[in-house]
Amino acid sequence: MxxxxxxxxxxxxxxxxxxxxxxxxxxxxxxxxxxxxxxxxxxxxxxxxxxxxxxxxxxxxxxxxxxxxxxxxxxxxxxxxxxxxxxxxxxxxxxxxxxxxxxxxxxxxxxxxxxxxxxxxxxxxxxxxxxxxxxxxxxxxxxxxxxxxxxxxxxxxxxxxxxxxxxxxxxxxxxxxxxxxxxxxxxxxxxxxxxxxxxxxxxxxxxxxxxxxxxxxxxxxxxxLCDNFVSYTENGKVTARSGNVNERFQPYGLFEDKNGEFVTIGAFGKNVYLRFMDAAGLDAEKYTFENAGNGVEAVMSAHGRALDREIREWAASKTAKEIEEILNAKKVPASKVNTAEDAYKSEHFQSxxxxxxxxxxxxxxxxxxxxxxxxxxxxxxxxxxxxxxxxxxxxxxxxxxxxxxxxxxxxxxxxxxxx
Incomplete structure (x- = not known):
């Protein structure tokens, strides 16, 4: 002591x-x-x-x-x-x-x-x-x-x-x-x-x-609370709840697989966004980062919402494990939503x-x-x-x-x- x-x-x-x-x-x-x-x-x-x-x-x-x-x-x-x-x-x-x-x-x-x-x-x-x-x-x-x-x-x-x-x-x-x-x-x-x-x-x-x-x-x-207060003091904006939808960039949220399990997918930044589009087989020329993936105006536009639907359809065609494997192979952050049992049985947790x-x-x-x-x-x-x-x-x-x-x-x- x-x-x-x-x-x-x-x-x-x-x-x-x-x-x-x-x-x-x-x-x-x-x-x-x-x-x-x-x-x-x-x-x-x-x-x-x-x-x-x-x-x-x-x-x-x-x-x-x-x-x-x-x-x-x-x-x-x-x-x-x-x-x-x-x-x-x-x-x-x-x-x-x-x-x-x-x-x-x-x-x-x-x-x-x-x-x-x-x-x-x-x-x-x-x-x-x-x-x-x-x-x-x-x-x-x-x-x-x-x-x-x-x-x-x-x-x-x-x-x-x-x-x-x-x-x-x-x-x-x-x-x-x-x-x-x-x-x-x-x-x-x-x-x-x-x-x-x-x-x-x-x-x-x-x-x-x-x-x-x-x-x-x-x-x-x-x-x-990150920028919550500065958004108000600088912009006069009271940030509203958006649930599991991130209004600032996408994909970044919770997606349901073919078995009703949930996966989180995060593609922040243009490079990760392009890697995701490639991994998911989606059209990055139609849905560019600028017109569908980044910024509230783009993400919440009709074009951005159409991309969200395509992402959800893609996720719903696969299992959580498949989504994890496909995206992590391309260095796109993704994870199944684990239960306590899932975490306990995870080789990563255990090792x-x-x-x-x-x-x-x-x-x-x-x-x-x-x-x-x-x-x-x-x-x-x-x-x-x-x-x-x-x-x-x-x-x-x-x-x-x-x-x-x-x-x-x-x-x-x-x-x-x-x-």
Missing amino acids: TNERKALIKEYGPLAGMRVLGSGSIVAMPTALGLLGDLGAEVINIERPGYGDSMRMLSPTSSKTGVSNGWMQEARNRMSMALELNCNIPEVKELFFELIKEVDVYMENMVWLDKLGIHDEELLGVNPKLVIVHISGFGRAEFGGEEGVIGRASFDMIGQAFSGFMHLNGQPAPHEPQITGPYTNDYVSAYMAAFGALAGYISAQKTGKGQVVDVSQFEAMARM RGDFIKYVDQTSGQEVEAFGIVPKFSATPGDVWRGAPTMGQDTETILKELLNYDDAKISSLREQGYIG
Whole structure:
């Protein structure tokens, strides 16, 4: 660990030596912990005694172990500490502040920190190099925001709606916008939180000074909307939903094969467009890139729509596998829409080691889950153990990290402060 601190887990991955403390529950903050843990960060997750992270109860559950499938996937590589995190209680505040001294990053998505007596200024006073990452629906007031919006409750789909993301997904009006899954906004927020934590950590290592990082669900989602806002500010245009039809260039979308399966085909740019037309045996002189393949005026013209019909007829005459083989041979991007079964049985997924096995701590049984991303050549990530039981590491953390003795631990447990 940094500064010769005692490590509680084995060393592995590019983030070895980084210690992260988290408090809260599903989905964004714990997922961010998992992303860091997969790459070697030592992760301590605080759970409320008697309750735990709500993801423990999230359906569906394993038919083999009875444990939440989401929990088994996402909660690996973390230590669980059962702590009633209310710093209005002196004993808890003492314990929590001692933990804060020993970590590099504190991440939370609890929102109600003030009521629990947890304040950024105090935490930074205890550990000046600390990076504090707040994850919420609408951000924290210190960074601005409208009164009445800051502090609103939020879930994944709320962020999708407020950010403008949901407006762009689904079939064109009058059809309804589409909620995307699984938990798209939560996962985007988790990646943004992990990114913010790492940026803050690097800065703290260079400057010796920590800081506060504010991650809101709606802003994390809004950041990935490409030209959506600039199209409005520069052109006064509110982008409309177009479903699976790309109005800017074609073919670029979803096409049905002869068996009712679906394939994505993407031919962006003139060279790829010409390779596609050749592969599909379509007339590139009749349907030129300029008059049928590129730009809203061309793609949505009668000529462009006629080409779309010919492409769909071509796709409907073949199987998904045939379409993939024909187009990929010509370097035209194409892929069948895979199910979980398709992906699991894919030689490509398997040969890249994308499915790994480890022992789930709750059931004590081996599970198979999706593996580590991204991959590193010199310091690969790993799974040092599966998802923990509630409070599995409370005593280890108190004894080995904070040097608490048995009497003090017993007293905290008797008072219901730890589990």
